[in-house]
Amino acid sequence: xxxxxxxxxxxxxxxxxxxxxxxxxxxxxxxxxxxxxxxxxxxxxxxxxxxxxxxxxxxxxxxxxxxxxxxxxxxxxxxxxxxxxxxxxxxxxxxxxxxxxxxxxxxxxxxxxxxxxxxxxxxxxxxxxxxxxxxxxxxxxxxxxxxxxxxxxxxxxxxxxxxxxxxxxxxxxxxxxxxxxxxxxxxxxxxxxxxxxxxxxxxxxxxxxxxxxxxxxxxxxxxxxxxxxxxxxxxx
Amino acid sequence: xxxxxxxxxxxxxxxxxxxxxxxxxxxxxxxxxxxxxxxxxxxxxxxxxxxxx
Numbered sequence: 640x641x642x643x644x645x646x647x648x649x650x651x652x653x654x655x656x657x658x659x660x661x662x663x664x665x666x667x668x669x670x671x672x673x674x675x676x677x678x679x680x681x682x683x684x685x686x687x688x689x690x691x692x693x694x695x696x697x698x699x700x701x702x703x704x705x706x707x708x709x710x711x712x713x714x715x716x717x718x719x720x721x722x723x724x725x726x727x728x729x730x731x732x733x734x735x736x737x738x739x740x741x742x743x744x745x746x747x748x749x750x751x752x753x754x755x756x757x758x759x760x761x762x763x764x765x766x767x768x769x770x771x772x773x774x775x776x777x778x779x780x781x782x783x784x785x786x787x788x789x790x791x792x793x794x795x796x797x798x799x800x801x802x803x804x805x806x807x808x809x810x811x812x813x814x815x816x817x818x819x820x821x822x823x824x825x826x827x828x829x830x831x832x833x834x835x836x837x838x839x840x841x842x843x844x845x846x847x848x849x850x851x852x853x854x855x856x857x858x859x860x861x862x863x864x865x866x867x868x869x870x871x872x873x874x875x
Numbered sequence: 876x877x878x879x880x881x882x883x884x885x886x887x888x889x890x891x892x893x894x895x896x897x898x899x900x901x902x903x904x905x906x907x908x909x910x911x912x913x914x915x916x917x918x919x920x921x922x923x924x925x926x927x928x
Contacts, residue, residue, distance in 0.1 A: 649876040657906070664911045665920075744924045746916050754924070771924040776915075781923065817925050840923040847922040 665776055669750075673778035677752050680723050680739040688798045688863060717757065718742045725762050727753055727770070727780075728794040728871055731787055738780040740795070744771045753780050756820055760834065762795045763802045763860050767835040769820035774840040774851070781840035784851050785809075792870035793836055793855050799863050803870040804836040804855035811842055811849050819852045833857070 718724040725740040744754035753772040760766030772781035787793075791806040812819055819839065822831040834857035842851035861868055884891040 646876050653876075660903070660906060661911055661914065664907055665915055668907065669915075746919070749923070756924075773921050773923055776921050812925070814922070814925055819925055839925050841921055845920065847920055850923065850925055852925075 669776045670778060673750050673776075677739055677778045677780070678737075680752060681726050681737045684723055684726055684739060685796075688796075716761065720745075720757070721748055721751070723752060724797065725755075726796045728796065729787075729792070730794075730871060731791045732783050738772070738778070740770060749773055750777045752778070759820055760822070760831075762797050763800060763834060763857065765834050766822040766831045767820055767824060767837050768795070768804075769837045769839070771839045774842070774844055781838060781851075784838060784840045784853060785842075787853050792858075793838070794868060794871050795836070796863070800860055801863060801865075801868045801871075802834075802860050803858045803868050804834075805858045806853055806855045809851070809853045812852055814847065814850055816850070819850075819854075824854050 720743040721741055723739040723741045727738050727740055729736050739752035740755050741748045741752045742755050742757065744756050748754045749771060753770045755761075756769035756771065759769035762768055772784075773779050774781045774784060787806050787809060789806050789808065793804040793806065795802045795804065810819070818825050818827045820837050821827040821829070822835075823829040823833075824835055824837055836855040836857070838853045838855075840851050841847050842849040858870075859868065880895070881891060884894055886894075
């Protein structure tokens with residue numbers, strides 16, 4: 640009897656240590672490894688773009704894309720799942736913040752950066768460029784999503800263009816509320832006339848009970864050769 | 876459990892300690908590379924996507 644109790648105690652202690660190790664791994668280790676991998680992706684993408692090498696054609700949205708001159712959305716040009724095709728910069732998240740956008744929002748894709756909901760608009764296109772990201776773990780690209788305020792810049796870089804979006808609103812919704820990533824946010828079925836960007840992350844932090852959602856509108860676009868937009872230089 | 880482990884290990888105390896540390900390191904590596912990643916995908920405590928149905 641005493642031996643059984645002491646064995647049980649040792650088992651419970653072991654289970655406790657393993658659980659603590661899991662928390663350390665999930666919160667810190669995945670952050671380190673994914674964060675490093677994502678930074679490497681950003682460097683290789685921007686190096687390739689700046690070298691002028693022929694990038695994936697999918698990364699190039701219609702050159703006329705802007706709020707004033709709507710381009711026709713072409714979902715057929717979506718990159719293959721898992722491919723990194725854009726880089727997101729958010730001055731509010733810090734001057735060094737740069738995270739790759741990969742096609743798809745599956746578990747594996749979200750470890751490699753910000754996920755682009757398949758079938759939603761591409762950068763600069765009229766419609767809704769819908770992005771999902773981790774708020775904790777795996778590089779936590781959307782860790783500070785609740786700090787975004789109306790007017791904050793969200794800059795999306797592709798192989799050929801810079802797009803500056805300005806935060807318009809934020810909301811907390813149920814994980815089932817897919818209308819937030821509709822072509823016109825919260826108005827499923829309506830035809831879009833503007834280029835939106837929507838970010839989704841878990842809420843509250845460390846929980847998957849709800850989603851924190853931020854909507855932004857395209858303000859301006861310029862060629863990559865023109866250099867980073869003023870919205871980035873004004874990073875405060 | 877640990878008393879049994881200590882009894883079955885051969886050699887003097889420092890050899891047993893060395894073997895124990897190596898076993899713990901191996902277990903940690905297995906957890907970090909195989910067990911925890913598989914477990915995390917099932918827990919999905921950090922899912923940030925919106926999905927229908």
